[in-house]
Amino acid sequence: MANDLSTPLTGRKQRTRRGLARPHVPIGRLLFGAIALIGIGVILRLVLVEDPHGGRPSVEAGIATTYTGNSVAEAAASGPVTITAGPLHSSADPEPSPVSAPRDSAETSAEEADFVLADLSEETSNGAIPRISGTGQTPFATYRHPFDIAGVTGPRVAIIVTGLGINEQGSLDAIAQLPDLMTLAFAPYGKALERTVAAARGGGHEVMLEIPLEPFDYPQNDPGPHTLLTGEPPRQNLEKLFWLMARFGGYTGLINNMGARFTASAADFSPVMEELGARGLGYIDDGSSNRSVSQQLAEANKVPFARAGMVIDTNPARASILSALASLEAQALDGGSAIGIVSALPISVQAISEWAAGLDAKGIALVPASALMK
Numbered sequence: 092m093a094n095d096l097s098t099p100l101t102g103r104k105q106r107t108r109r110g111l112a113r114p115h116v117p118i119g120r121l122l123f124g125a126i127a128l129i130g131i132g133v134i135l136r137l138v139l140v141e142d143p144h145g146g147r148p149s150v151e152a153g154i155a156t157t158y159t160g161n162s163v164a165e166a167a168a169s170g171p172v173t174i175t176a177g178p179l180h181s182s183a184d185p186e187p188s189p190v191s192a193p194r195d196s197a198e199t200s201a202e203e204a205d206f207v208l209a210d211l212s213e214e215t216s217n218g219a220i221p222r223i224s225g226t227g228q229t230p231f232a233t234y235r236h237p238f239d240i241a242g243v244t245g246p247r248v249a250i251i252v253t254g255l256g257i258n259e260q261g262s263l264d265a266i267a268q269l270p271d272l273m274t275l276a277f278a279p280y281g282k283a284l285e286r287t288v289a290a291a292r293g294g295g296h297e298v299m300l301e302i303p304l305e306p307f308d309y310p311q312n313d314p315g316p317h318t319l320l321t322g323e324p325p326r327q328n329l330e331k332l333f334w335l336m337a338r339f340g341g342y343t344g345l346i347n348n349m350g351a352r353f354t355a356s357a358a359d360f361s362p363v364m365e366e367l368g369a370r371g372l373g374y375i376d377d378g379s380s381n382r383s384v385s386q387q388l389a390e391a392n393k394v395p396f397a398r399a400g401m402v403i404d405t406n407p408a409r410a411s412i413l414s415a416l417a418s419l420e421a422q423a424l425d426g427g428s429a430i431g432i433v434s435a436l437p438i439s440v441q442a443i444s445e446w447a448a449g450l451d452a453k454g455i456a457l458v459p460a461s462a463l464m465k
Contacts, residue, residue: 206292207340208233211371218337222370229371231395235343236272236297236459246423248450249274249430249460250443251346251375251399253301256281256288258435263290265440270447271295274460276346279303279338280315288339297459299375300342302335304350314349321353325362332363343461344373344395347385354383361388368392373464375399377432395464403433403443412442423455428463 210224211233221230240247252269255262256277266275266287275291276299277284291298303314305321317331345367347354354360354376364385367374373395376385379402389396400422403415415431422429433439450457 206234206289212340215333215337217334219340220333220336220370221340221342221372231343231371231373231461231464234297234341235461236274236295238272238459238462240458240462243456243458246420246455247428247458247463248419248423248455249397249428249458249463250403250447251276251299251430251432251460252435252440252443253346253348253377253432254278254435255291256284259283259287261437262287262435264437265435266291266294266296268440268444269296270444270457272457272459273443273447274299276301277339277342278315278348279317279335284339288341292341297461298342299344299346299460300336300338301348302332302345303348304353306349307352309352312349319350319353319359319363321356321359323359325359328359329362329366332366342372344375344464346375347377347379349379351380351382354380354385357384357388360384364388364392364394368394373397373461375430375460375464377402378430395461397430397460397464399430399432401429401431403431404436404439407434407436407438409438409442412439413446416443416446420453420455428458430460430463 207219208224210226211221211228211230212219213222223229250273252265252273253276255265255275257280259281262277262281269275271294273296275296277288277291278301281287288298303316303318305318306312306314309318309320317334319328319331364374368389369392374385374389375396376383376398378399386396386398388394401415401419403419404412405415406412412433419429419431433443447457
């Protein structure tokens with residue numbers, strides 16, 4: 092031991108290397124080789140084995156259903172499917188037939204959907220708008236209800252239902268319920284105006300276009316986009332008017348939505364009324380403003396005109412509506428005729444429909460609004 096303790100460190104290191112050194116194992120190389128083998132195995136499995144589920148447990152179950160939701164999927168069950176850029180069809184049904192359903196008064200075919208005569212239309216950048224034909228035929232005379240007013244000797248009452256077209260289903264329900272002698276006015280903002288207007292025309296109704304005009308408290312009270320405003324250049328208001336007039340066709344004339352300020356301004360309203368006269372359209376004033384100059388402007392431009400006597404459902408309650416209708420009857424008995432305005436609220440539609448059924452017994456005739464326009 093003394094020798095070991097007295098032996099220099101260098102000597103001990105040499106002895107360890109010579110006689111007692113442990114064998115050297117290349118651990119890093121072995122690990123790298125193992126990882127490489129695992130990677131090669133995974134790659135070979137992906138290439139050689141077709142298993143889209145990656146070895147996950149799976150089970151097959153039969154599914155049966157009576158629901159028919161996809162004709163292409165159904166066709167795929169019996170044969171190959173061809174999908175084109177157009178409507179979907181399959182080789183099992185190369186010429187699919189259009190879907191048909193039972194029709195009621197609110198349903199219209201493609202042929203019935205277009206009631207607009209080409210001779211009475213003018214194409215603009217906004218779409219087709221009404222015009223007088225080359226033979227002098229006017230939209231008012233053509234699209235009005237073919238009612239023979241000469242055959243009526245007693246008092247006459249007309250009802251204009253406004254606000255239609257915005258709610259498609261509500262409009263279709265109202266159209267189906269209302270007597271065909273009632274005039275229907277459509278707002279220019281509905282997404283399905285062609286369908287709802289066609290349903291009204293197909294049901295025998297004459298239709299009108301509602302146009303938004305500036306009220307005194309505008310813009311706090313806003314009738315809607317493209318409102319005609321006082322103080323704007325006539326050309327700008329006419330461009331708005333043409334956009335509104337192009338929303339749908341087949342109407343006899345226009346009726347204002349609000350507009351107490353606009354209808355009181357002859358300078359702003361006159362170009363609009365001149366345009367209506369030049370295009371053969373009528374105009375009805377809803378009677379909401381005593382300052383309106385619509386009657387004077389209509390007479391000056393030979394525009395068929397009438398002014399409503401009252402709004403029936405200012406208070407949309409059944410008792411109030413029936414009371415207003417009684418007042419309308421009194422107006423007709425006193426002056427020979429009267430025009431009432433009512434919104435397309437369900438309660439209003441039901442009330443005026445039931446009321447109209449009893450008019451004959453009172454000796455009062457229900458007539459379309461155009462029959463009372465001079």
